[in-house]
């Protein structure tokens with residue numbers, strides 16, 4: 444799970460996914476299926492991608508009462524994804540329930556999917572958080588608070604931006620996952636993202652895993668763009 448580059452498959456349907464994946468031929472990828480694709484295609488998209496040998500992050504960001512999240516996670520566990528998530532704003536009890544559901548639903552012999560909590564979306568700025576969520580502490584403090592809550596609930600990590608990863612690892616340890624979207628090359632359009640960093644900077648701040656979507660999926664040369672991201676991200680290991 445650590446040091447992965449996850450591609451966000453934000454496509455409308457299976458056909459668009461197959462067209463995109465044609466460029467990748469024999470590459471075994473770590474792919475993120477989010478709401479857009481899952482709500483159209485349902486569990487069959489997960490089965491298809493797993494059959495092709497890819498790892499899956501099912502990014503549905505569950506946020507509901509504990510009982511509902513527990514039951515939903517029990518069902519999702521059967522899809523045998525590698526990673527799933529909830530919103531930390533759902534609270535400590537909800538996060539504990541999510542894990543209980545996952546454990547109950549994991550088929551014997553399979554590994555329980557890792558479960559992480561979204562802290563503050565990478566499309567949220569500090570100004571917006573204060574104005575719209577009425578959270579008056581600095582954004583980093585809010586992210587750290589949610590991360591501590593997720594760790595207390597025994598989750599495996601959080602979704603955060605690159606800018607909070609160092610503090611999270613300092614207080615919660617290096618094995619607690621920090622999964623960072625909002626990743627762009629210097630020349631890329633940031634679109635709706637607010638807390639954006641390059642792969643090199645993410646690595647230097649100790650991010651565990653990066654998520655890249657449109658910079659790759661909307662590129663005219665997706666494989667080349669993916670390899671550029673991969674080199675920038677992995678280059679830092681050597």
Ligand SMILES: O=c1ccn([C@@H]2O[C@H](COP(=O)(O)O)[C@@H](O)[C@H]2O)c(=O)[nH]1
Pocket residue numbers: 451453477561563564565566602603624625626634636654655656657658
């Ligand atoms: O805080 C968050 C949580 C999830 N995401 C998801 O990651 C990708 C990022 O896509 P880009 O095209 O690279 O911006 C997308 O699927 C989001 O739903 C996030 O961006 N921030």
